[in-house]
Amino acid sequence: MNDEFEWIKSITPNNAYQKELIAGIGDDAALWSADENMDQVVCVDTMVEGVHFTRDTLSPYQAGFKALAVNVSDIAAMGGIPQFYLVSIAISREWDEEELQEIYQGMGDLAKNYKMDLIGGDTVSTKGPLVLTVTVIGKVEKGRSLLRSNAKSGDSVFLTGNTGESAAGLHVLLEKTRHAVFTNIEETWIQQHQMPVPHVEQGRILAFSGFRISLNDVSDGIASELNEIAEASHVKIHIQKDKLPVSSSLSELPVDDRLNHQLFGGEDYVLVGTVSKGDFTKLASMFKKRSLPLYEIGEVGEAGSPEVYLHSDKVEKPERLTKKGFNHFRER
């Protein structure tokens, strides 16, 4: 009633359903039929202009793409199949109709890859920054076992892709804005930051394996995600500096910068987890058959107070990794 939809209603989105949604006509509850052998999965994530992105770091299209991608990544971390999404946008007059349409386009293009349907949403006005909330619903076979509390002593720690490029990309974007001219290497980094591809296929292989696996997607950095697994499983986790996969684009950075991006950068949206040593070998060959990498980066230590350590051949004492960074203070 005291809302200001009018300017939004004149948009011409890609299809009639989106148009209904944006016009607030079709924004009721949506229905779907659940699959008997599957559990339902749902997650929600919000991206805020000025906090998670700015007009200088992401285009409207990329903001849409990424908002959906981070949610799909949560489904991937459950080994699930993403099926539906709902979009709530609080948007100010500083964003024009074309930009709003681009946001939907970005989501729509990612959604196509997974045959996901947009089944609901809400578009409201705000006087503040853009707030983009995406809900994703999916399904996963009943009895799947990808819990963070699944890690056990002796497990291999694995990673489904390299990390750090997204953080390097953000660093460049904050310095130069997305309108600058970039080197090829910078383009690679920026692409990872702006349009991360969630590891759905990798998650499906892990779920299908039936192995006992602990799993997280890397949204806040490997160090943070491994600390979460250590906490949920009450174990210590040891990773090897030399085993961390290094993308060629990052290899020329000073080692400390690179490691910082790899361990703490975040927004990588690869999967990190643990599995027994024997099963790791089997998983690695399943991944190889599909031309997907799977890196072993360390192992789970004894049970006890949750701690994550980085080991290096060159340094005798391992470094404690907290969620936010190295913790030299507590160690000394």
Add this chain to the structure above:
Amino acid sequence: MNDEFEWIKSITPNNAYQKELIAGIGDDAALWSADENMDQVVCVDTMVEGVHFTRDTLSPYQAGFKALAVNVSDIAAMGGIPQFYLVSIAISREWDEEELQEIYQGMGDLAKNYKMDLIGGDTVSTKGPLVLTVTVIGKVEKGRSLLRSNAKSGDSVFLTGNTGESAAGLHVLLEKTRHAVFTNIEETWIQQHQMPVPHVEQGRILAFSGFRISLNDVSDGIASELNEIAEASHVKIHIQKDKLPVSSSLSELPVDDRLNHQLFGGEDYVLVGTVSKGDFTKLASMFKKRSLPLYEIGEVGEAGSPEVYLHSDKVEKPERLTKKGFNHFRER
């Protein structure tokens, strides 16, 4: 990474799960097992500070309560059972920890009435107004038939409660703010605006009846909701001024003000719909058994271009009702 969660993490919410959510620990995808004989229902709605409410119209507790209520009402309009909810809050430093906790408390207290569980969410910071997005998941028996496109000529038009009090309440709140002293009548209105009770039980009776029913919840006003039914069903709808239920609290307002609130005010969250005349009588007795009112306010006219009319015994020519108000212009 470039987020500012820290001040939020120190909150002590009501239960461990909420605490995990707020701390961003448990904010992954949540799982549930779907019921074989039921379809799943989902909806999402967003409330923005300064647009849908202000600190002067709703307390934090009420903002939480209402944000969940409007979503539960969408489920009620499908005849469904609400089961789960997810909460995404974008919040600035202008809101303190106690207020954030009150928002969750308001949702939690409404959720208890329906035995709904909080299963996920995201709490992020913003420099702008509070944006509160709630996703509700529910279920409804397969084959339910409460579609807006179900209205047919000759149907009775019904309403599950009276309307207008919420709009009268908002009027008072905008004038005096919620911190003022109110008359008993004003208190009644304000209560309807601040803490609307969704008509879930009424929706369940309608779904269980198995009758062909068109249905909408009254979020934007009767006139708007009936126009939506007229559009979806390609019919004309006629309602009678004298049949509109008038709450005693509104009866002393000038007639024009009262009618304006009743027809166009919105945020009433009762249900409005149509059903065949014979089935209306059966429905009315089902409602009566449960001590719930069911008002017949008009009937569906001939098929054709969607139009809604208000008839009055005192005036020969009916008045055309558009979504936003009376449309004298087009009629003359």
